[in-house]
Amino acid sequence: MSQFESVLFSIILLLSTLAIIPLFIRRQKLLIYVTFSLTGISSIFAVLGGLWTVSGRVNQSIILPIGLPDLPIHLRLDPLSGFFLTVIGLLSFFVSIYSIGYIKAFVGKRSVTHLVIFYCIFLMGMFSVVLSDDAFSFLISWEVMAAASYFLVMFEDERTENRRAGFLYLVVAHVGAIAILLSFGIMAGAATGFKGFSGYTFDAMRQTEFSVGWAAAAFLLAFFGFAAKAGVIPLHIWLPEAHPVAPSNVSALMSGVMLKTAIYGIIRVTFDLIGDFPWWWGAVVLIFGLITALMGILYAIMQQDIKRLLAYSSVENIGVILIGIGLAMIFTSFEMPLLSALALTAALYHTLNHAMFKGLLFMGAGAVLHATKERNMEKMGGLIHKMPWTAALFLVGCVSISALPPFNGFVSEWLTFQAFLLSPSLPSPLLNLLIPLGATLVALTAALAAACFVKAFGVTFLGHWRGHHSPHIHEVDWFMRSGMILTAISCLVLGVAPTLVINWIDVLPEQLIGDRIAASAGEFGWLWLTPIAHERASYSGPIVLIVVLAVLLLAYILLHVRKSAIHRAPLWDCGFEKVTNRMQYNATSFSMPIRRIFGFLFSIKEQVLKGGKGGTLHYHLKVRDRFWGWLYMPVADISFYVARKIGRLQQGRIQAYLIYSFITIIVLLVFFR
Amino acid sequence: MRIYPFIIEIFQIAIVLILAPIFIGWIRMLKCWFQGRTSAGLFQPLRDIMKLFYKDVVLAENASWIFRFTPYLVFAVTVLAGGIIPILSVDLPLSATADVIALIALFAIARFFIALAGMDIGTAFGGMGSSREMMIASLAEPAMLMAIFTVSLVSKSTSLSQIVQTITHAEFILRPSMAFAILAFILITIAETGRIPVDNPATHLELTMIHEAMILEYSGRHLALIEWAGMMKLFLFTSIGIASFFPWGIAAVDNLFQLPAAIIFMAVKFCIVGIVLVLIELGLAKMRIFRVPEFLGSAFLFASLGMISYFILE
Numbered sequence: 006m007s008q009f010e011s012v013l014f015s016i017i018l019l020l021s022t023l024a025i026i027p028l029f030i031r032r033q034k035l036l037i038y039v040t041f042s043l044t045g046i047s048s049i050f051a052v053l054g055g056l057w058t059v060s061g062r063v064n065q066s067i068i069l070p071i072g073l074p075d076l077p078i079h080l081r082l083d084p085l086s087g088f089f090l091t092v093i094g095l096l097s098f099f100v101s102i103y104s105i106g107y108i109k110a111f112v113g114k115r116s117v118t119h120l121v122i123f124y125c126i127f128l129m130g131m132f133s134v135v136l137s138d139d140a141f142s143f144l145i146s147w148e149v150m151a152a153a154s155y156f157l158v159m160f161e162d163e164r165t166e167n168r169r170a171g172f173l174y175l176v177v178a179h180v181g182a183i184a185i186l187l188s189f190g191i192m193a194g195a196a197t198g199f200k201g202f203s204g205y206t207f208d209a210m211r212q213t214e215f216s217v218g219w220a221a222a223a224f225l226l227a228f229f230g231f232a233a234k235a236g237v238i239p240l241h242i243w244l245p246e247a248h249p250v251a252p253s254n255v256s257a258l259m260s261g262v263m264l265k266t267a268i269y270g271i272i273r274v275t276f277d278l279i280g281d282f283p284w285w286w287g288a289v290v291l292i293f294g295l296i297t298a299l300m301g302i303l304y305a306i307m308q309q310d311i312k313r314l315l316a317y318s319s320v321e322n323i324g325v326i327l328i329g330i331g332l333a334m335i336f337t338s339f340e341m342p343l344l345s346a347l348a349l350t351a352a353l354y355h356t357l358n359h360a361m362f363k364g365l366l367f368m369g370a371g372a373v374l375h376a377t378k379e380r381n382m383e384k385m386g387g388l389i390h391k392m393p394w395t396a397a398l399f400l401v402g403c404v405s406i407s408a409l410p411p412f413n414g415f416v417s418e419w420l421t422f423q424a425f426l427l428s429p430s431l432p433s434p435l436l437n438l439l440i441p442l443g444a445t446l447v448a449l450t451a452a453l454a455a456a457c458f459v460k461a462f463g464v465t466f467l468g469h470w471r472g473h474h475s476p477h478i479h480e481v482d483w484f485m486r487s488g489m490i491l492t493a494i495s496c497l498v499l500g501v502a503p504t505l506v507i508n509w510i511d512v513l514p515e516q517l518i519g520d521r522i523a524a525s526a527g528e529f530g531w532l533w534l535t536p537i538a539h540e541r542a543s544y545s546g547p548i549v550l551i552v553v554l555a556v557l558l559l560a561y562i563l564l565h566v567r568k569s570a571i572h573r574a575p576l577w578d579c580g581f582e583k584v585t586n587r588m589q590y591n592a593t594s595f596s597m598p599i600r601r602i603f604g605f606l607f608s609i610k611e612q613v614l615k616g617g618k619g620g621t622l623h624y625h626l627k628v629r630d631r632f633w634g635w636l637y638m639p640v641a642d643i644s645f646y647v648a649r650k651i652g653r654l655q656q657g658r659i660q661a662y663l664i665y666s667f668i669t670i671i672v673l674l675v676f677f678r
Numbered sequence: 679m680r681i682y683p684f685i686i687e688i689f690q691i692a693i694v695l696i697l698a699p700i701f702i703g704w705i706r707m708l709k710c711w712f713q714g715r716t717s718a719g720l721f722q723p724l725r726d727i728m729k730l731f732y733k734d735v736v737l738a739e740n741a742s743w744i745f746r747f748t749p750y751l752v753f754a755v756t757v758l759a760g761g762i763i764p765i766l767s768v769d770l771p772l773s774a775t776a777d778v779i780a781l782i783a784l785f786a787i788a789r790f791f792i793a794l795a796g797m798d799i800g801t802a803f804g805g806m807g808s809s810r811e812m813m814i815a816s817l818a819e820p821a822m823l824m825a826i827f828t829v830s831l832v833s834k835s836t837s838l839s840q841i842v843q844t845i846t847h848a849e850f851i852l853r854p855s856m857a858f859a860i861l862a863f864i865l866i867t868i869a870e871t872g873r874i875p876v877d878n879p880a881t882h883l884e885l886t887m888i889h890e891a892m893i894l895e896y897s898g899r900h901l902a903l904i905e906w907a908g909m910m911k912l913f914l915f916t917s918i919g920i921a922s923f924f925p926w927g928i929a930a931v932d933n934l935f936q937l938p939a940a941i942i943f944m945a946v947k948f949c950i951v952g953i954v955l956v957l958i959e960l961g962l963a964k965m966r967i968f969r970v971p972e973f974l975g976s977a978f979l980f981a982s983l984g985m986i987s988y989f990i991l992e
Contacts, residue, residue, distance in 0.1 A: 389742045445820035452819035456812035463797035542777040542836045556754035576738040590805020598813040
């Protein structure tokens with residue numbers, strides 16, 4: 006079986022899964038077992054195909070004779086699509102295992118049939134987006150993916166917030182899709198000199214030398230369109246609404262891998278289709294990346310809803326990935342392929358890492374939601390005692406995303422910093438001064454991410470239960486646990502064996518930029534990561550892990566030679582005697598210092614109301630995205646205004662409409678005889 | 679395989695373990711002298727740690743495994759950092775394990791888990807300490823990175839051993855960028871290790887505690903490990919500063935005879951750092967928590983000035 010067959014088999018398997026779903030509609034439990042095992046298997050095939058494509062440096066294309074007349078569907082499997090297939094397939098495999106346990110909870114409450122159907126279509130859409138080799142099939146797959154995820158967001162559509170989020174998502178997704186369509190239109194037109202349709206294949210675009218103006222227009226439109234999908238600030242507004250309300254397994258896929266298809270699009274369009282660009286394109290990507298990363302994490306810290314917090318943190322991570330891409334573009338345009346390869350590798354590595362740890366965190370949040378029926382962290386606490394597995398696995402996710410060694414988040418952040426530290430070799434004094442400031446923003450972001458996830462883990466799992474009455478909480482079943490365990494293991498492996506992963510990714514920068522870092526990165530064997538040269542910087546994940554574990558064990562053993570008792574005692578209450586669970590620090594109070602320092606970036610309404618009997622105090626805090634007021638409300642107001650004006654044309658009388666048609670025909674006859 | 683670097687490595691870790699409490703003892707002694715009090719002696723912190731190891735542990739009822747695991751992890755991570763920084767010699771087998779950025783991340787692991795342990799018990803103090811500690815740490819990070827950036831501009835490296843070798847082998851030049859970076863680094867060290875004016879290690883006053891608030895519930899061997907790691911942290915941050923700004927005297931590769939001189943150089947440098955630190959602490963009062971952003975903002979400013987002056991002047 007070749008790589009292409011393996012990938013196509015996985016898509017065909019998804020299609021046949023769709024075909025057999027009607028057989029099981031009446032037996033919902035069986036339906037869940039059958040479909041999620043089949044999607045799991047098809048994900049494995051996608052992963053195998055992807056892995057093998059990248060390591061075997063395959064570049065194959067086929068033409069399927071389906072589609073519109075004269076516009077057949079082109080598919081291509083090259084290392085770039087292979088890499089993204091692996092990322093998508095890997096997480097969907099883990100999530101499919103998890104879903105068996107998670108979706109079972111809905112059985113008996115509501116029909117899960119359409120969830121299962123759209124889950125399959127969603128996976129299929131994501132796989133085919135990265136396989137498409139022409140604008141036509143790309144956009145169709147893109148829309149299939151968007152529509153399927155819209156229906157998944159709307160799964161529990163009796164809630165107003167879900168319908169609102171779904172609508173917002175649909176609007177932003179389509180504004181983005183229009184921009185992508187226009188961008189492809191420009192490139193296809195430029196490829197043929199605006200004659201005929203033959204320029205719609207990616208191959209035609211690749212071979213065209215674009216003029217400066219058209220290339221810039223195509224790039225800006227594509228960046229805008231993909232940014233809307235990726236949740237780049239200020240186009241992020243749908244993301245913290247839509248991701249939390251979807252079922253958690255879907256949130257994991259949306260945050261973990263669907264956003265990555267937009268990253269794929271940006272890389273494909275800039276490095277592959279256009280290929281040759283001035284440095285300011287990179288600066289645009291870099292600046293948006295920096296804003297997105299910093300604002301994303303600041304918004305994340307302010308959240309009380311655990312899934313919203315995770316969604317905003319996805320915004321941050323997309324920013325970090327874009328920073329790597331932006332640096333790579335700047336280095337490429339100054340013809341420094343080695344440094345560019347380093348920055349691009351950092352971005353791709355972070356793409357893979359974020360898929361893993363964000364998938365894990367959303368699955369963990371789903372487990373908490375499953376057990377407590379609660380998303381609000383203000384009411385949680387102490388879950389580590391009742392859900393030890395989930396707590397430990399969620400902790401792995403938190404440590405990874407906070408960029409702490411030896412887990413995977415650290416490796417990609419570290420590579421990004423190394424790329425930043427090499428920027429002084431750029432021949433532009435302006436960039437030499439400004440890029441280090443960008444590096445400090447990344448440092449600030451990483452440190453704030455640690456604060457954010459201390460809060461997320463600490464408030465949810467540690468301390469005492471904060472709610473008024475504590476519900477019956479149980480640990481989740483083995484399907485959910487094993488989905489999370491596998492993801493957690495891959496987080497550790499990706500952190501401990503970076504040289505192997507870089508060796509595998511290496512073909513991407515080699516083909517897109519023309520240089521590779523694996524030769525220098527793995528110069529001293531798999532134990533040491535030395536991205537450019539060992540004199541420059543080095544890091545060894547395995548040694549960190551081994552030495553820390555060894556010292557830890559040694560200290561533990563030495564201190565337990567002598568038997569000494571551990572007394573359990575009530576906690577010290579300063580003699581106050583009335584310490585209650587409500588006195589703990591909660592999500593709002595934890596973020597208070599940061600809210601105060603960075604408060605000017607938010608619109609904050611804080612009120613203390615005295616009311617009720619006995620002079621009880623009520624504290625109200627509302628932290629909102631400034632972009633709502635700055636950007637979205639004006640746009641919404643203007644579009645309503647314009648719609649009302651245009652609406653006057655609708656008289657509701659047939660005579661008026663006939664006059665409109667008559668005028669139109671006259672105009673057409675005059676101009677296009 | 680050469681045995682010599684491994685011996686140095688073990689020797690250095692032993693030195694870090696023993697000298698870190700003595701360095702704290704030196705600082706406390708100086709402080710007592712300056713304030714006209716009688717000091718408890720150079721070895722009092724060491725005796726305190728020993729005493730704590732023999733005491734039983736009292737755990738809060740609600741404490742989970744995070745609370746018990748944290749002291750060991752914090753200790754282990756700090757010891758690893760002690761094996762990486764070139765204190766006596768650049769010829770350390772572990773020195774390639776992490777460059778400065780990864781080293782800072784090692785300290786971040788310790789902070790992350792102490793902050794979690796602070797929230798584990800469910801008291802208001804613990805959460806307060808964690809929240810403030812994470813805030814200060816996030817603000818210190820950009821300044822730290824900018825300082826590293828400036829230092830790496832000169833030596834073209836972020837690996838500490840390499841920085842030491844480059845600076846000691848090059849001709850001595852007064853660099854304005856390094857002067858700014860030193861200022862920034864001192865401010866960051868004060869914030870990161872919780873010294874006056876950012877945090878007061880001697881206080882147990884409710885509203886001013888930061889580090890102490892998080893570890894309030896610890897006792898016995900757990901407390902001993904955390905205190906010991908805290909002392910090592912100050913020692914190691916000082917060592918990072920010495921290695922990146924005043925590395926003269928650190929033994930070179932394969933030069934066993936430089937080792938006694940390296941020990942003497944190190945002792946002298948640490949004595950001087952102690953005096954500087956005590957003078958800073960005596961001259962200032964602890965500042966309000968919301969003045970800390972200004973303090974760290976000035977650290978960031980100094981570091982940026984260093985970077986700019988490198989590009990303009992050097």
